[in-house]
Amino acid sequence: MTDSKRRKPTLVADKRYPSAGRKKTSAKSTRKASPKKTTTRKAKPKRTARKTARRGTRGGGITGAIRRFFGWIFGMIWGFTWRIGMVVMLLVALAVGLVYTTLPEVDALLDGRARGSVTMLDREGKVFAWRGDQFGGVITADTVSKHLKSAVVATEDKRFYRHFGISPRGVASAVRINLREGRGPLSGHGGSTITQQTAKLLCLGVPYEPGQWESEAAYESDCRQGSLWRKVKEAVYALAMEVKYSKDEILTIYLNRAFLGAGARGFEAASQRYFGKSAAEVSPAEAAMLAGLLVAPTRYAPTNNLQRSQDRAQLVIGLMEEQGYLSTAEAKSARANPAQLSEAAAARAGGYFADWVMASGPEFFTRNTTEDVVIRTTLDQRLQTAAEEAMQFVFQEKVKPGSKAQAAIVVMSADGAVRAMVGGRETRVSGAFNRATQALRQTGSSFKPFVYATALELGYSPNDIVLDEPYCLNIPGSGRWCPKNYTKRHYGRVTLTQALKDSLNVPAVKVAEVAGLDNVRTVASNFGIQSDLAAGPALALGASESTLIEMTGAYAGILNGGSSVEPYGLTQLKLLGEDEPLMDTSTGIGERVIRTDAARQLTWMMEKVVSQGSGKRAALPGWQVAGKTGTTQAARDAWFIGFTADYVTGVWMGYDDNTPLSGVTGGGLPAEIWHETMVRVTEGMTPSPLPMLAPKQPVRTAQQPKRRKPRRGGGFGQAVDRLLKDIFGGN
Known part of the structure; x- marks a missing residue:
């Protein structure tokens, strides 16, 4: 065999980095020569051996044991959690299903109110207030x-x-x-x-x-x-x-x-x-x-x-x-x-007024209504604004800053229809203490018109004479009482008109005594003053308490010719969506208390209070105004109540805690509030004359007074002859 046919030995470099051609050739030769001894088959056992060695290393020792322990714990927690989760989900699904069966249709859930609502309309039919839900x-x-x-x-x-x-x-x-x-x-x-x-x-x-x-x-x-x-x-x-x-x-x-x-x-x-x-x-x-x-x-x-x-x-x-x-x-x-x-x-018109209507209306359809109610009222929003603006003007311009004094206003028609109401200095409120309807205060001299109304009903004349002089009475249980005039002076022989005009106390007490205190109480209560009236002669000076709305209503009775009135604010009540009203009110006029002539004579006397007497600050240019001032002991309360031919307006001023007013009388700030209110109320209106009647009979000096029986008040009572000399200055 020649050298050329010998296989050449592989070089070391070829062993390290075999060429692609040689690698393929060698692989082919190998596969042809011995298919069972391929490179792939030889490598597989080696890799498996290495993996087995590595697994053996991880699974053994402390680290492996710790890993297996935590794996076991995790497995238990996971198994417990998903089972509990499944139970909770089943319970929730069951609960949801049970609640689902109780749910009504949507329409049944839209109005779930326990109470109804009250919508209030003014006299023109416009909404001004809401109450309830x-x-x-x-x-x-x-x-x-x-x-x-x-x-x-x-x-x-x-x-x-x-x-x-x-x-x-x-x-x-x-x-x-x-x-x-x-x-x-x-x-x-x-x-x-x-x-x-x-x-x-x-x-x-x-x-x-x-x-x-x-x-x-x-x-x-x-x-x-x-x-x-x-x-x-x-x-x-x-x-x-x-x-x-x-x-x-x-x-x-x-x-x-x-x-x-x-x-x-x-x-x-x-x-x-x-x-x-x-x-x-x-x-x-x-x-x-x-x-x-x-x-x-x-x-x-x-x-x-x-x-x-x-x-x-x-x-x-x-x-x-x-x-x-x-x-x-x-x-x-x-x-x-x-x-x-x-x-x-x-x-927020008529907050106090709306509260009063709710409090005075039928409970089932106001305070405790389960229905939706629409109430038409007597409120006049123009007059309401006038009263609120007047209140604010006077307190801003004429009351010292920081004063805690309060005031209230009521504007009313002659039949008792309340047109405006302000129950305190804060005018735009609801649910607040209403001094116009809730505050019982001594009336002072604003009560005196009912003393003279009784005398006129019994036949006395505005021109009759009464003697204003030092005067004392022995009151059982109280001893000697000597009324005094506000000025601490006496004016001798004065007419009943002058006594009322100048708000003299002694003549008022004398006239009440001869007219009969029981008769005075009867006339006052029949005119609508429902509070307990004093039993003694101090009744004539307004020792009794009343509310502003009662007093204003009583004065409305004088304006309308002598008939009582029941102040009212509700004219119609019906259910929402219904056409037929459940309630209708057209007037608050009740029974006659005094004769028409007596009422008109009293109006004539009260006109002199404003045009010539203690109420001059209330005068309205171009208008006839009748009214009366009132100031209580120590000036704890100050009043002015007056009327034109169209409206009666009452004003009260004082402190909630009865602190005396400083330098305020009924003819002062209350009269000015009244004036400011009525200037705004009468704006654009044509003045109308008051229904008054001037006296015609001559001045009476020492004659026995005519005896008449006040309507609903019994007879004149037993005339006290010994008082005639003191009262009329005669024999």
Whole structure:
């Protein structure tokens, strides 16, 4: 064999880095020569051996044991958790199913009020006040303004249409915020979805039963509690609602049941209450204001603080813009033109008047109504504004700053129809103490017209003479009493007209004595003064207490010719949606108390009080005015009550705690308040003459007075002859 045919030995380099060609050739040669001894088959056992070695290393020793232990623990926990989870899910599903079966149809959930509402109309038929739980009517997610729908979703639950009734992300965020702010995890922010809030509004399906709760407020407080168990039940109820109702149906329930301040239940009532329009018509700015009320209805109610409500609305507009419900231009326009209250809502007209109507009307249809009631009233909003402006003007211009003195005003027609009422210096309020109807105060000299009314009814003349001189009486149980005039002076022989004009005390006591104190009490009470009247001669000087509305009503009886009146504010009451009224009132005039001639003579005497006497500050240019001043002992109360041919107006002034007034008499600030009120009331009106009658008979000096029986008051009584000399200055 030659050298050329010998196999050349493989080089070392070839062994390290075999070329591709050689590798393929060698592989082919190898496979051809011995297929069972390929490179692949030889490498496999080696790799398997290495893996086995590595596994053996991991599985052994302390590290492997620890790993196996924790793996076992994890396996047990996981097995326990998923089994418990399955049980919980089954229980939740069962609970949701049970709640689902109790849920009624949507229509049954839209109006869940326990109380009804009262809507009040003025004498022209315009709404001016609301009381009770107002429900403006059913609205739906489809019929409500798109801006309002967007504002509610953007503010309360931006993922409302994407979640399944509860939002774990929202709950976690709320818990984090509560903890960061130092509160408990469930205190403060709740992370509730609109569905959960609706479940809470429905009190989880528990209806209000008056016999089971101390009050409706206690029931609602229980519905709002935030315990962990309550949250769990709320979540289950929300899930059931999501199964039963569509998203828009849930939103419809929410829009109709949410409380939005000022007694408004639901967005339709709130829109009517604040803007005088339907919730289907609100603008973006108005929608933002309404949606902003949800977080704190009373605090953000625009009738309480319009600026605060507008500021809150600005935040809602920002959310609507951020979430794409408003364009930049629309948001800018809404910010530049914030929502404004309707005229009725802004005025809050007749707050005291509305409270009085609610308190004096039939309880079943006012304070405790379960129906929606519409009441037409006697209120004249022009006169109401006049009284409020007069009150504010006098206190701003003529009362020293910081004074806590109060005042009240009542404007009334001659038949007792109350046209305006102000119960205190804060004019735009509701539920406040009403000094016009609730404050019992001594009447002072404003009571004297009823003394002279009794004398005139018994046949005396305004020109009869009475002797004004030092005068004392022995009062059983009290001893000697000597009335004195306000001026501390005496004026001798004066007519009854002059005695009333100058508000002299001694003549008033003398006339009351001879007319009979029982007769005076009868006349006063028949005119409508229902308070307990003093039994002694101090009755003539107004020692008894009365309310301003009683006194004003009694003066209305003088104006109308001597018939009693019952002050009234309700003219018609009917149920919402009904045409036939349940109640009708057209007048408050009652039985005759004194003769028409006597009433007209008394009016003539009282006209002199304003034109010549103590009530000059009340005079109205171009108008005949009759009235009487009144100031009680130590000036704790000051009154002026007067009338034109059209209206009777009463004014009281004093302190709530009976502190004496400083430098104030009935002829002072009360007369000025009366004047300012009536200047505004009579604006644009044509002056009408008073129904008065001047006396014709000559002055009486020493004649025995004619004896007549006051109507409903018995006879003149036993004439006291020994008093005639003192009273009339004769023999």
